[in-house]
Amino acid sequence: MCTYTTExxxxxGSAKGPGGAWFHVTDATVYYDHPVHAMADxxxxxxxxxxxxxxxxxxxxxLTAASARDLVTAIEAALAAVPEDMLT
Amino acid sequence: MSDTLSAAxxxxxxxxxxxxxxxxxxxxxxxxxxxxxxxxxxxxMPGYDRATKEMVRRFAELGYDAVCPNLYHRExxxxxxxxxxxxxxxxxxxxxxxxxxxxxxxAAYLRGLDTSNGKVxxxxxxxxxxxxxxxxxxxxxxxxxxxxxxxxTGTPPPExxxxxxxxxxxxxxxxxxxxxxNEDVHPSPEEVDELEEILKSQGAxxxxxxxxxxxxxxxxxxxxxxxxxxxxxGWERISEFFGNHLS
Numbered sequence: 001m002c003t004y005t006t007e008x009x010x011x012x013g014s015a016k017g018p019g020g021a022w023f024h025v026t027d028a029t030v031y032y033d034h035p036v037h038a039m040a041d042x043x044x045x046x047x048x049x050x051x052x053x054x055x056x057x058x059x060x061x062x063l064t065a066a067s068a069r070d071l072v073t074a075i076e077a078a079l080a081a082v083p084e085d086m087l088t
Numbered sequence: 089m090s091d092t093l094s095a096a097x098x099x100x101x102x103x104x105x106x107x108x109x110x111x112x113x114x115x116x117x118x119x120x121x122x123x124x125x126x127x128x129x130x131x132x133m134p135g136y137d138r139a140t141k142e143m144v145r146r147f148a149e150l151g152y153d154a155v156c157p158n159l160y161h162r163e164x165x166x167x168x169x170x171x172x173x174x175x176x177x178x179x180x181x182x183x184x185x186x187x188x189x190x191x192x193x194x195a196a197y198l199r200g201l202d203t204s205n206g207k208v209x210x211x212x213x214x215x216x217x218x219x220x221x222x223x224x225x226x227x228x229x230x231x232x233x234x235x236x237x238x239x240x241t242g243t244p245p246p247e248x249x250x251x252x253x254x255x256x257x258x259x260x261x262x263x264x265x266x267x268x269x270n271e272d273v274h275p276s277p278e279e280v281d282e283l284e285e286i287l288k289s290q291g292a293x294x295x296x297x298x299x300x301x302x303x304x305x306x307x308x309x310x311x312x313x314x315x316x317x318x319x320x321x322g323w324e325r326i327s328e329f330f331g332n333h334l335s
Binding site: 004005006008027029031033034036039040041047049051054055056058060 | 132133134137163164167168170171172173174175177178180181214215244245249250303304305311312313
C-alpha cells in the first residue's frame with residue numbers, strides 16, 4: 001500500500017547529486033513506501049535534500065528493509081570505531 | 089472505442105482557485121464527436137508519472153475525456169514526478185480537503201468540454217483509491233472506482249497522518265466499483281469485508297471484485313506487483329462499469 005508515515009530530520013552535510021554536483025544537504029526524509037526504481041513492492045526510502053534549492057536538489061535511496069537495517073548497522077559500526085575526540 | 093486520441097498538459101482550476109497542471113486525453117475523430125462522459129484519474133502517491141499518464145490515455149481510447157490533476161503542482165511545479173512526490177511528502181502530503189477541491193476542479197473542467205454529456209467518474213489506485221472514495225463522498229460524481237485503496241475502512245495506526253473514511257461513507261451517492269487483491273494486507277480481505285458490509289447496510293450501488301494470486305498494486309505494469317490476469321479482468325470491469333454509468 002501507499003504508506004503515510006514520514007520521518008524527517010535536519011541534516012548538516014553534503015551529497016553528490018544531480019549532474020554529479022556536490023550540494024549542501026539540510027534535510028532528510030525517511031519513509032517506507034513504494035519505490036520508483038527498485039524492484040520491490042516497498043522500500044525504505046531516504047531523500048537527502050536542500051529544499052531551498054528546489055525539488056531536484058535531492059539524492060534518493062531506495063533500499064529493501066534488510067538492506068536499510070544493514071546500512072544502519074554499518075553506519076553505527078563506522079561511528080563506533082572513531083575515537084570520541086574526533087566526532088563532531 | 090477509437091485509437092485516435094489527443095493528449096496534452098493543460099492547466100485547470102483546483103482547490104482554493106489555484107491553477108494546477110493536469111494531463112488531458114481525449115478521443116478524436118468524427119465518430120467521437122458525440123457527447124461522452126469524463127473520467128478524473130487520481131494519481132498514486134509516487135506521483136503524476138508515466139504509468140499514470142498511460143492510464144489517462146487508455147480512458148481516451150475507451151471513449152472518455154480523461155484528466156489527471158497533478159496533485160503536487162503546488163509543491164513542485166515543473167519537477168520530475170519522483171522529485172515532486174518526495175517534496176510533497178516532506179511537506180506533509182496532500183490534505184484530504186485539498187484533494188476534494190482538485191477533483192472538483194477536474195470534474196468541472198471535464199463538464200466544460202464541448203463533448204461532455206455532464207457525467208463524470210473518478211478512479212484511483214492505492215492512495216488514489218482511498219481518494220476516489222473520498223471525492224465521491226463529497227462531490228457530484230456519477231461513479232467511483234477504488235483500486236486497492238488502503239484505509240477506506242480499517243484502523244490506521246495512530247502515528248499515520250490519515251483517517252479512514254467510515255464516517256464519510258454515508259455520503260457516498262455514486263455507484264462504487266472496488267477492485268482488490270486477496271493477498272493484499274492493506275486493505276486486507278477483512279477490511280474489504282467491512283467496506284462491503286457498510287455499503288450493503290446503506291443500500292449503496294456497488295460491485296466489489298477480489299482477485300486470487302494478486303496483492304497490492306496489481307494494475308502496476310512497471311512493478312513486481314503486476315498481475316496480468318487480475319489487471320486484464322479489472323480493466324474489463326472498469327470498462328463495463330463506466331459504460332453503464334457514464335453513458
